[in-house]
Amino acid sequence: MARTKLQLPSTRRSLPIALMRSREKVMAPIRDMLRASGLTEQQWRVLRILSEFGPQDLTEIARQACLLMPSLSRMIRSLADNGLVIRASDAKDRRRQTVVISPAGQQLIDDNLVQATQIAANYRDQLGAERYELLLDLLTELEQGPPFGVSAA
Numbered sequence: 001m002a003r004t005k006l007q008l009p010s011t012r013r014s015l016p017i018a019l020m021r022s023r024e025k026v027m028a029p030i031r032d033m034l035r036a037s038g039l040t041e042q043q044w045r046v047l048r049i050l051s052e053f054g055p056q057d058l059t060e061i062a063r064q065a066c067l068l069m070p071s072l073s074r075m076i077r078s079l080a081d082n083g084l085v086i087r088a089s090d091a092k093d094r095r096r097q098t099v100v101i102s103p104a105g106q107q108l109i110d111d112n113l114v115q116a117t118q119i120a121a122n123y124r125d126q127l128g129a130e131r132y133e134l135l136l137d138l139l140t141e142l143e144q145g146p147p148f149g150v151s152a153a
Helices: 015-037 041-053 058-065 069-081 103-127 129-144
Strands: 085-089 097-101
Touching (some): 015 041, 015 103, 041 069, 041 085, 041 097, 058 069, 058 097, 069 085, 069 097, 097 103
């Protein structure tokens, strides 16, 4: 019986590579904006999450910001040292830590609001509103779908 030779898709049609190229394209103007504020993109994500959702525990911040816990712990320490977040022990469980954005952290979000909104609007304009929303919906569907791996057959 003849075996079919498997072949990887072209790198131009590879989903992981296409996602990475797109991420770099989308993040370039955001990195420029953040450089002026002295923030990393990871710090920005943490501040955005705290600004949008209010006080969070570290596990939830890590999940929403797509960060590993050791990296997040160091980052929260740095953000707190710089006065951008406030850490507090959870009232119900002293082992848990709750983090809230400080007024200075919220000011950084507010100071970048116009530019961040314009960056998002540029991508929305490039794709058109309907395709932009479709892209976000498809990415959410991909993220929330079942994990795929190689099965041993």
